[in-house]
Amino acid sequence: MIAIAAIMLTDLFAVVMLFGVYSLLTATLFMDLDAVDVAFTEAAVGAGVTTVLMLSSLHLTKRWEALPRRNPLLALLAVGVTGAALVYAVLDAPLLGDPSAPVHQHVTPRFIEQGLAEVGMPNLVTAVLASYRGYDTFGETVVIFTAGLAVLLLLGIQDDPRLRPGVSAIGDQLVLRSVVKVLLPLILLYGLYVQFHGDFGAGGGFQAGVIFATGFVLYDLVFGEGSARAVVPPGWLHRLAALGVLIYGGVGVYSLLVGRPFLDYSALADDPVHGQHLGVLLVELGVGIAVFSVVLLIFYAFAGRGRRQ
């Protein structure tokens, strides 16, 4: 229903808000399905960062959606045929939670039964994400880095001489500044907690990077562009993003140099489980740094640009 409302409305401001609500509802749906890590990431990214980034991009474009100029019948036909094909394919899928489904056979019993012994951490999601399927997570990190690269190439971070520290676009807001000053250390501390606690509870590099970046975005929104750029200069950010990917790839290459397969963490220490711990720690650190710098970079690119108009 929210999706239908989002399509029917032409006020893009309201649509962005509806997207935020949609993300929050999806996060609760994931919680209902017992997928806590995914719900966490969805809530942090979808309901938090994406709303802010979409609002910043609304500032660059128009607020009201332009009416379609062509007859949409052909597009409707294409979407209808594709949708019908997808629904037909889904009808053949096994029921949710069916133990004899193919996805629950093959390697999954091995992950569940031997995950704790082999990788040594209670959170199986992090174990699968960072260790068993570490190569896929490396691909995700490179995708995030590429998105940051694309934004840099297309928009670039403008260096405006009007951006001085202490000048805020919304003026001198006493209440907001006091509350943000108190909340900001807590937000950053929570981001660090999520980063390093991903082994035991819900968390990990992606959520932590997003939460950490959100703290800086909040500081930027309340205290002004100039102060935020004085704290984290844009020149650092693309180096930090590259550093994140480099840490991740570096762990893999180190394993290659020692003589084991790529991203085999047991090459990092004498005891294989100790090596797994170390490997997951380094890899999640790389992911966290990369996600943090890319999110902040995209925000700088969008937010700094609007000032020119």
Place this chain on the structure above:
Amino acid sequence: MTVILGWVSGLCLLFGSVLCITGGIGLLRMPDFFSRVHASGVTETLAAPLLLIGLALQMEWSLDLAKVAMILILILATNPTATHAMAKATLHGGQRPLEFDKDKSTGGEGSSKP
């Protein structure tokens, strides 16, 4: 003691739910943006903490209770700030609160869009 705690907790939960419902009705039916923001602010700042206190009274002293207490403090700190920020942003955008003109008997004039 636990009986009293149970009753108090139930009352808190009941009041919190009633305030949530009235907040929702206010959000939909109020004529002006600022009254709507006030209604939703009541939901956030009073109803959610009451619900949390009602839940906390039923828990024993544990890490979960400490987490609920932290969530309570965070909600009490951030939700009024968010309401304040929304109202300030609307004022910055140019809307003014709907005012009642006391001379007219039916309705009133206002300079803001509902």
